[in-house]
Amino acid sequence: MKDTGCKEINMTNYLLGIDIGSYESKGVLTTSNGDIVAQHILKHKLDFIKPGHVEHDAEGIWWSDFCEIAKVLSSAVNPSEIKGIGVSCVFSMLPVDEENNPLREGGILYGVDTRSQYEIEQINARFGEDTIFEACGNTLSSQSMGPKIEWLKNNEPEIHKKSAAFLHGASFIVARLTGKRAMSHFDAAFYAPLYDSHRREWNPDMCRGICDFSQLPQLKWASEIAGYITEKGSLSTGLAVGTPVTTGVSDAATEALSVGVHHPGNTMLMYGSTAWMTLITDAPFQDRSLWSSPFLFPDTFCLHAGILTSGSLTRWMRDLTAHDILGPNGQGDDDAYRILSDEAAKILPGSDGLIVLPYFSGASSPVHNPKARGILFGLDLSHQRGHLYRATIEGLSCGITHCLNVMKSAGAEVNNLVAVGGGTKNATWLQTVSDISKIKQEICETTFGASYGDAFLGGLASGVIQDRSRIKEWISVSDLIEPDPNNAEIYADLLKKYHKLYQSTLDLL
Numbered sequence: 290m291k292d293t294g295c296k297e298i299n300m301t302n303y304l305l306g307i308d309i310g311s312y313e314s315k316g317v318l319t320t321s322n323g324d325i326v327a328q329h330i331l332k333h334k335l336d337f338i339k340p341g342h343v344e345h346d347a348e349g350i351w352w353s354d355f356c357e358i359a360k361v362l363s364s365a366v367n368p369s370e371i372k373g374i375g376v377s378c379v380f381s382m383l384p385v386d387e388e389n390n391p392l393r394e395g396g397i398l399y400g401v402d403t404r405s406q407y408e409i410e411q412i413n414a415r416f417g418e419d420t421i422f423e424a425c426g427n428t429l430s431s432q433s434m435g436p437k438i439e440w441l442k443n444n445e446p447e448i449h450k451k452s453a454a455f456l457h458g459a460s461f462i463v464a465r466l467t468g469k470r471a472m473s474h475f476d477a478a479f480y481a482p483l484y485d486s487h488r489r490e491w492n493p494d495m496c497r498g499i500c501d502f503s504q505l506p507q508l509k510w511a512s513e514i515a516g517y518i519t520e521k522g523s524l525s526t527g528l529a530v531g532t533p534v535t536t537g538v539s540d541a542a543t544e545a546l547s548v549g550v551h552h553p554g555n556t557m558l559m560y561g562s563t564a565w566m567t568l569i570t571d572a573p574f575q576d577r578s579l580w581s582s583p584f585l586f587p588d589t590f591c592l593h594a595g596i597l598t599s600g601s602l603t604r605w606m607r608d609l610t611a612h613d614i615l616g617p618n619g620q621g622d623d624d625a626y627r628i629l630s631d632e633a634a635k636i637l638p639g640s641d642g643l644i645v646l647p648y649f650s651g652a653s654s655p656v657h658n659p660k661a662r663g664i665l666f667g668l669d670l671s672h673q674r675g676h677l678y679r680a681t682i683e684g685l686s687c688g689i690t691h692c693l694n695v696m697k698s699a700g701a702e703v704n705n706l707v708a709v710g711g712g713t714k715n716a717t718w719l720q721t722v723s724d725i726s727k728i729k730q731e732i733c734e735t736t737f738g739a740s741y742g743d744a745f746l747g748g749l750a751s752g753v754i755q756d757r758s759r760i761k762e763w764i765s766v767s768d769l770i771e772p773d774p775n776n777a778e779i780y781a782d783l784l785k786k787y788h789k790l791y792q793s794t795l796d797l798l
Contacts, residue, residue: 302753303371305528306743307358308540309351309378309458311335311398311562311601315740316358318365321372321753323745323763327365328737329358335562335601336395341659343402343650344395347383347461351396352525355462359526368529373751374466374518375743376537377544378458380479382434384441387453389464393445396458397437401563401597401650403659405436408443412436412482415498424495426478426486426575426582430657432595433481439499454506459537466526466534467516470506473538475591477508478582486573489583511538511585512757514750533751535743541565541593542585543742548707548733549764551757553589556703558722558730560712564599564689568592568701576699578655579692585746586757592701594692598649598663599685600711603718605649606681610674626715632675633682634717638724638776639783640676642667645684646791655695656791660798666790682718683725683780687787690726706730708770709738724776725784734767 303326307316312335318327331354336344345351355376363371380399384392397404409429413421422428429436434455442449456464457476464470477484477491483505485492493502509515515536523530545557545567553571558564570590575581580593598605607625608615614625648656649663665680693703708730712718723730735741745763748754 301370303366304373304375304744304748304753305359305362305371306375306543306740306745306747307355308543308739308743309354309462310540310739311379312604314350314354314358315738316362317737317740317744318362318371319741319744321748325735325737327362329361331357338395341403343398345379345381345398345458346394347391347396347458348394351378351458351462352465356526359528363527368527371529371532372753373533373535373747374528375535375543375745375747375750376459376462377540377542377739377743378462378537380432380476380539380541381458382437383456383458383461384448384452385454385456385461385464386451389461389470391461392448392451396461399563400430400432400595400653401601402437403431403651405431405440406659408436408439409433412439412499416482416495421482422575422577424486424492425481425484426573427481427580428577428657429481430653431651431659432479432580432653434479435481435483435495435499442499449500452504454504455500456506457537457539459539460506463515463534463537466518466522468519469516471509471515471536472506473511473536473542473585474508474583475511475538475542475585479580486581509536510587511536511542512746512749533747535746535750538585540739541567543746544709544739545742546585546745546760547738547742548709548736549760550707551585551589551760554702556706558689558706558708560600560708560710560718562600564596564685566594566689566692566696568696568703570701574701576695578657578695579699580654592696594654594696596647596685596688596692597651597653598647602647602649602663602681602685603712606678610677629674629678630715630717632673633679636675636679638683639779640680640683641672642669643672643676643680644783644786644790645680646787647681647684647688655692661791662798664790664794679717682715682721683783684787686718686721686725687784689722690784691788693726693728703728708732709736719770720773723770723772725780727772727777729772730770731766732768732770734765735763
């Protein structure tokens, strides 16, 4: 738990943003100019219950973390001076009752959870893959929540039957705060096949066999107000009754906004527990290898790709190899990452022949293979811990490059990236991504993440901020990572071997 303190600023229009991420929850209190007044961070765990099943405790993490962060940050000012609240959460699905109480302990998470492969096959057989793609603009994958709702129907039928609604994690928090159930268009697109990407509304025809149309929340733009803090919400959080709350959205969307990615042509690369890429477009853009969705606003759209185990994989490698640095309760994690990164930086590009395929929880876009598994290939007795960590970073960078190349081959322009997330602290990783992808990366001075974008969105929805282009006034670029041409040849060879290794092991899965 970390509280970075607060500073006195003589203003009365404050904005609050809170994000519940995979491994930590962050909150930030800002002025309408983007000045950070106070911050608060809580660590938590990701529950890998069994192979393919990954969840968060909805009460113990989502709601509890939100309430604690809200209490800490609202105490830094008069809560009535907070004029807008933005909420984001990891992409997820949770069944709730009429009172918005969870009907199961765990919210089922994004593509890292691969439990619904059977349901994907059943839904594809029921409607037809082409029909689904034409209707919702996306193929079904482990990122899709429609099959996970059907999994609930098949495996926990009483919970499915009792569900008043199926909510995204951010929607659940907003419902607790305001009594209103709403979901952003951004998130609804990932509830395939339930969302009509053309009309931008729920598709009752595609609910057949999955859920009842009445179990789906109201659709709103993430830049709209979903509701206002109720007395019950105020008692739990310390926030003032009547404070407006945004619709709530997945963390990837407000992470992009937090670094100024909101205009067509902008691309975000989020170095989080997953590596997530979001390219903003001015019209719907659909490709079977990628994901598409509306963005935060009615006139913008996105093209997405992601690596399921990114920060999760570097964390796994840290925990596996850095026991001499980590304390018994996980202390020293920042030191461990720094030391591993320093050791990796001393290894020549290519890691002396060691290659890592980063599919440790299956593969999402553009491969879409939940059966894919992680591989360490080319090990010999000369390899040390630094080799393992560098090869992990290089494998992830090859996966990111694969996604970006598919975006380009589909006709999208990816001229530069705005990088954000915990991985931006790792200079070796940043440089490796630029070297392999041959794309520049911009690093913003303030990279507090999705909660910073949430605060801006809270100001925009409440009217405190009038124009979304003002996000540019909140940020400044502090660094530019350019590809090193000296590494081009060896990394071009590594990328070829990376793809060949995956293809050559497919029949073993």
